[in-house]
Amino acid sequence: MSGVTDPETAPAHVHGYIHRKDDHLKRLRRIEGQVRGLQRMVEDEKYCIDILTQVSAVNSALQSVALGLLEEHLSHCVAEAVATGGPEADAKVREASAAIARLVRS
Numbered sequence: 001m002s003g004v005t006d007p008e009t010a011p012a013h014v015h016g017y018i019h020r021k022d023d024h025l026k027r028l029r030r031i032e033g034q035v036r037g038l039q040r041m042v043e044d045e046k047y048c049i050d051i052l053t054q055v056s057a058v059n060s061a062l063q064s065v066a067l068g069l070l071e072e073h074l075s076h077c078v079a080e081a082v083a084t085g086g087p088e089a090d091a092k093v094r095e096a097s098a099a100i101a102r103l104v105r106s
Contacts, residue, residue: 015073016073016074017068017069017072024065024068024069027064031062037054041054070096073099077092
């Protein structure tokens with residue numbers, strides 16, 4: 001069957017962030033540790049402003065991860081779809097716009 005790709009041997013779609021997957025996981029694990037630290041602060045009844053300062057740090061760290069993922073999505077997935085054209089390109093641009101709107105609102 002010429003021109004037919006075997007789904008078993010076809011390469012899977014590669015996400016834009018995959019080349020930095022380990023970096024993202026390391027950052028997310030660090031953020032997870034920060035959140036556990038916040039839980040301990042509340043359990044230990046630490047000063048409100050100190051807890052809020054740490055919440056702000058966690059929010060900033062999560063936003064940094066989100067912006068990195070967004071940049072990689074735009075430069076890989078969206079750029080690839082736009083280069084190909086068609087309805088998938090429009091869908092990817094709408095999807096990215098919605099993701100940006102969610103980030104801006106958060």
